[in-house]
Amino acid sequence: MDFAESDEHALLxxxxxxxxxxxxxxxxxxxxxxxxxxxxxxxxxxxxxxxxLLVPEEYGGAGLNMYEAHIAAYEAARNGAGVPGGDLxxxxxxxxxxxxxxxxxxxxxxxxLPRIAEGKAIFSIGHTEPVAGVNTFDIETFAERRAGExxxxxxxxxxxxxxxxxxxxxxARTKRKEEVRDKSDGLxxxxxxxxxxxxxTARLPASVMRPLGENVVYFExxxxxxxNVIGEVxxxxxxxxxxxxxxxxxxxxxxxxxxxxxxxxxVEYAKTRSVFGRPIGSNQAVSFPLAEIRMYLEAAKILxxxxxxxxxxxxxxxxxxxxAAYIASEAAWRAADQAVQTFGGLxxxxxxxxxxxxxxxxxxxxxxxPREMVFNFxxxxxxxxxxxx
Ligand SMILES: Cc1cc2nc3c(=O)[nH]c(=O)nc-3n(C[C@H](O)[C@H](O)[C@H](O)COP(=O)(O)OP(=O)(O)OC[C@H]3O[C@@H](n4cnc5c(N)ncnc54)[C@H](O)[C@@H]3O)c2cc1C
Numbered sequence: 001m002d003f004a005e006s007d008e009h010a011l012l013x014x015x016x017x018x019x020x021x022x023x024x025x026x027x028x029x030x031x032x033x034x035x036x037x038x039x040x041x042x043x044x045x046x047x048x049x050x051x052x053l054l055v056p057e058e059y060g061g062a063g064l065n066m067y068e069a070h071i072a073a074y075e076a077a078r079n080g081a082g083v084p085g086g087d088l089x090x091x092x093x094x095x096x097x098x099x100x101x102x103x104x105x106x107x108x109x110x111x112x113l114p115r116i117a118e119g120k121a122i123f124s125i126g127h128t129e130p131v132a133g134v135n136t137f138d139i140e141t142f143a144e145r146r147a148g149e150x151x152x153x154x155x156x157x158x159x160x161x162x163x164x165x166x167x168x169x170x171x172a173r174t175k176r177k178e179e180v181r182d183k184s185d186g187l188x189x190x191x192x193x194x195x196x197x198x199x200x201t202a203r204l205p206a207s208v209m210r211p212l213g214e215n216v217v218y219f220e221x222x223x224x225x226x227x228n229v230i231g232e233v234x235x236x237x238x239x240x241x242x243x244x245x246x247x248x249x250x251x252x253x254x255x256x257x258x259x260x261x262x263x264x265x266x267v268e269y270a271k272t273r274s275v276f277g278r279p280i281g282s283n284q285a286v287s288f289p290l291a292e293i294r295m296y297l298e299a300a301k302i303l304x305x306x307x308x309x310x311x312x313x314x315x316x317x318x319x320x321x322x323x324a325a326y327i328a329s330e331a332a333w334r335a336a337d338q339a340v341q342t343f344g345g346l347x348x349x350x351x352x353x354x355x356x357x358x359x360x361x362x363x364x365x366x367x368x369x370p371r372e373m374v375f376n377f378x379x380x381x382x383x384x385x386x387x388x389x
Contacts, residue, residue, distance in 0.1 A: 012068055016075035019044055020085065025353045028082055031211035032356055037164060038211050041085060046119025050089065054097040059113035061097075066246065066311040069093040070253045070304055077257030083360035084211040086254030087160070092116065094246040095169045096123035100191065103231045103239050108191060112167065124165035126156035126217060127240070134373050135389075136171065136240070137183040141219060143172040143190065145233075148226050150174070150190065152197075152219040158367070162215040163201045168192040169243065170224075174234050184237035189230040197222050208363045241318075247368055248321035249307055252328040255364045256300045259332030262357040263293055266339035273344075280342070289338045296331035300324055319382060326374040329364030336361040 005013075023041050031038050045051050054069055055061020062068075073093070077086035100112050115121045132138035141154025152172055162168065168191075175186025192199070199222055204214040231239035267290055270281030280286045307320035336358045340347035347354045365371050379385040 009068070009071060012071050013075050015048070016050070016072050017079045019048060019050070020076050020079040020081045023081065023085070025080060028080070028085065028211070029350065029353055029356065031084070033210075033350070035210045035213060037213075038085065038088070041081065042088065042119065045089065049117070051092050051119045051121075052097075052117030054093050054101065055113045055117040056101060059109065060117035061113065066098075066249060067305070067308040070249050070308045073250055073253040074257040074301075074304070077254045078260050079257075080261060082258050082261070082357065083254055083363065084209045086257060087209060087212060087250075090247070090250030090254055091123050091125070091161070092121070094243065094250045095125045096121060096167065098246045099169060099189070099230050099239065099243050102242065103189075104191070105227060107227050108230070112191070115166070121166045122161055122164050123167050123169065124159050124162040124215075125169045125243075126159050126162070127171040128158045129155060130157050134370060136187070136237075139171060139173055139187070141170075141172045142176075143174050143188060143224065145174065145226075150188075150224045150226065150229075152190075152222040152224060154219050156217045156219075158204065159201075159215045159217045160209060161212050162199070162217045163203065163213060165194055168194065168199070168217075169230070171236060171240055172219075174236075186234050187236040187240070188233050189236040189239050189243075190224050191228045191230055192222070192224055193228065197224050207359050209360060244369075245311065245316075245318050245321050248325040249304065249311065249317070251364055251368055252300065252304050252307070252321070252324040255325075255328040255332040255361065256297055256304060258357065258361060259293070259297050259300075259328065259335040262332075262339045262354065262361070263290065263297065263335040265354065265357075266290055266335070266342040269339075270342050286342060289334075290342070293331055293335045293338060296327060297335065300328035300331050303327060319378070322369070322374045322377050325364070325369055326371055329361075329371070332361045333365055 052061030053064050053072055057063040073086050073089045076089050097116050100108055127136055129139050143150040143152045170190045170192050172188055173186055174188040180186040200218040201215045204216055206214040270286050271279055273280050303320055303324035307317045307324050311317040339354045340358055343354050346352050380387055
């Protein structure tokens, strides 16, 4: 057992921290208010090679792994890029590079991995539907096989960044529900290229991750070439589970990093704001919750490191990944909530940025994986309790 960080990892942390510090709180506040894509941040990530971190070297990337990907997403959020800035990295790594490099055909790799490394590929993922949220097996979007292609009809909801996406990782049904052997049968994962496959998007106004933007997406006889299948037709679930495991790592990294950042803001304010002639942080009612949150955030970070380590060893990371996602999301949410309390009335001022973190960090208790689904998973998988559904 060795908890000492390698020089390479320390350098990686510093590199991301230095980059993100070029984009102060005002930058993210304006992007949030204007609901505008953080193009300058994206360009900086691209220029310094961060978007190609998971891309193998032969395709122009850094050829690193999940451990390093989680460090990059964590440090981006930890140093002020917040939930939208961390999510941008997370989705590039987990919904773009990872499924392509792990399960994609040689053709898909040739086509996409160099583009990712060059910062020319924004990814979205589409699994949630109006009729199917946590229960992916209920999806209705159908991809019908025709000569050399699939023709997709259906609707997805809550697709972050779909309106700007170059590629969409799409989950669709390729067998009718009545035909399947078991509920995981008959789902297929596609990489939809928005330049060649027509989709229609409608913005879904939302209070979180406003620089990125949410969408309803309509697939109306959308044709996807056969070669864009990721993994195998009808067996998409086994690939999607791996993407969800990667996503757990990504969102836990962003939550833990953003939680630390907003906690720092609260601690700094508690040291400097004087009421009754002394800093408010000298009251244990103010300091104890901050101390407690710091401990939970540390626990989340250690769980995350273990989950990422297991991922890179090819072991099943789902237990630690789900635990990390839960602990990080709870701790980060508490950090934002306690920051509002610490700032008093100023916690609600847009110019203090605390309310922005409060909105954004509430997300992870609900999406991408609601806390109830983590409890269901841990009850069954770790405690051996009966299935509840
Ligand atoms: C800002 C935002 C961005 C998102 N981005 C994307 C994206 O890019 N792509 C995408 O595909 N999706 C995205 N989502 C969707 C997200 O993954 C879903 O909202 C989430 O999975 C929950 O699904 P749902 O909203 O349909 O809730 P439902 O499935 O309707 O569930 C509602 C509530 O009931 C609870 N519940 C249901 N069944 C049980 C049970 N058996 N036991 C206990 N509790 C239960 C759930 O935990 C949840 O709290 C996003 C959502 C948001 C809000």
